[in-house]
Amino acid sequence: MPQEIRSAILSGKRPKPMERRQMVRILVDEMRRYEANPTRSQCLTVIRNIIRQYPKSFADMTADWSLLGCGYTSLLIQVKNRIENVNRGGNYAHHRASRSSSTYKRGPTDTYGCTRFQPELPPEETNETVEQNRQRLVEIYRQEGAGGVERAEVKNRMELTFCLQRRHINELPPPDVENMRSKWPFLFTQKCIYAHFELLTDINVLRSLELSMVECGRAITEYFRGKPTNRDVKDVLSNCEDNEMALCVVQLLMAHFGEDLTGLVLLTN
Template sequence: MEDLRQSIQAILPTLIPPTLEQVVDHLANSIGVETVDDLKYVQLEDLSMLKAIQACKLIASWTQGSSKSQTSIKSDNVSTAMITQTTNIECASSSLHELQVNVNAMWANDYEFPWAKFSKRDLLTFLEKGMRPNPPARREMVRILVDEISKVCKKKGKKALTTIAHKIVKQYPKSFQDEINGTIVGTGFDSLLKQLQLRFDNVNRKSNGQSMKRKKDDVMADDEDLSAAKTSQKDAKHDKHGCINYMPIDYPDGETKVSQRNKKTILKQKHLFGVSDEVGELMQTTYFTQRIDIIEKNLSISKLQVEWPYLFERHGMFVHFKELTGIDIQEKLNNVYETQGKKNLQWMKEQQNKHMKIIVNELLEAKSTMGNNSPEVAAMICAVLSHLNEKEASLYRLVEVCG
């Protein structure tokens, strides 16, 4: 395993640790690679978790390493080798921009942090003791770090900042790692990475606000169409983050504009009469038309409420969100409740303020009355509102119980 890891790192030094471990685990456990020599049999499709240029680099290097160890090459394999080489060149050419980003990000691996410029009292002392610095000291560290990084590389990239954030958290995990009650959140360095990115954006912000936009990266063109491609590229707000199905290409199989309109009418009728059967299936089937109305037609909220009433109710909203992001909200909430629910309830019981004690007592009464644990979720929400000094009426509609 360590030999595989070193082989990959030698070719892709900027590959972040989580992805590196994923590749090593996949090669060793899923494909069956046992030694470094076995890597010559790995195919491009075996590295689907990597970006195209990264996979091409690994395949090209492992293939070349294998050919060097051979004493002769059979003539009938020459054409195959030429085709492989041509494919690798085309792959690298089509991803030239990404390759440039990788090269530009390599400096981050050897970057020396300017610890001497940070405040000893407000930051360095906390780091030495394994304590978390206060927010102003952390922001000051980010400001100085960004200023120093800008001297090395004016055009920062997310890969470089990811490497830097990971190195800082790895060196001082107790001071910077993202965690809640001992549980690491995300990668553990997401918040620091976000601070670095936002600081860079603020420093490099243009007066016309174009820094809040990103170039579409899906415009591919041959050399002869390059000028036309540049003209056709438009600035687009970066509002697709986290989406796996932002705008479907076409109707689902077997669906037409007429069939979608009919199903849309059925959904309106079901909502009018309070019928919920088959709503999930209908909302999933008409997802393409929903996105047309939301993205291309840019319908207002009030108009969407008329055209797609179930989008604003739990059942339809959950279906739409799953199609958009691939995440099942209900399943996600259940998992969070199972893992964090007991910790939250214990935290509520440990609080000493009067209002929190009232919430805990009401929770016990509600559980006794209903005979199950369903009131716990509502109680936890009320506890959070109380902790943030928010009124329950801002989230719940309070009514008097009639006898």
């Protein structure tokens, strides 16, 4: 590691941009000794360790030295960009799974973050019984429409048929949306798609969003309080005290980029 980087780490200071780029080049070269084209997940593991050990030198910080979001975004982007630049013109495809019109193949990136990408049949169930449950769900939807999603029977049958849902979703070539909608109409309701995502990843998406808003929302609002970028941002900040954090963050970002709030949020009395 360059002496300038060592000195910055020891003194708890941030290296100069040129020195940081040099460190990124060295880091990527070292990573490529073990994996010629490291994935984002592999890079993230390395970057998180660096940020955890040397936050003052490499973490993303606000003007008042508080952690900005997760703290590793900018360094991760630098590392991934360097990897892509080094591999440009080589034999490494940007997408690891080659999917021509005649050949489809699942790559490792398809399963990232999934804990149940293609689960087995539930105990005491067969392909026939699971298919019967799917048909029953279609029948309920035909009779009651999307409102049937509130029935406990629908919730239970959707959980029971999760393995079949994944089998249909994972088919190669991939199924079209209308085909999936005809087979799994309830999967296109908010309640069921959230439940499906939680079964797939063990992540409660709504809870995760709430936690992210708590973690990152405060940093975003504090940034704009310190550096309001236009009059609309100032107007939003003046009313933020009366709004929930999530709405305040959305309003601030849309005001910053000059977007019309009504294009995303439906306001009612």
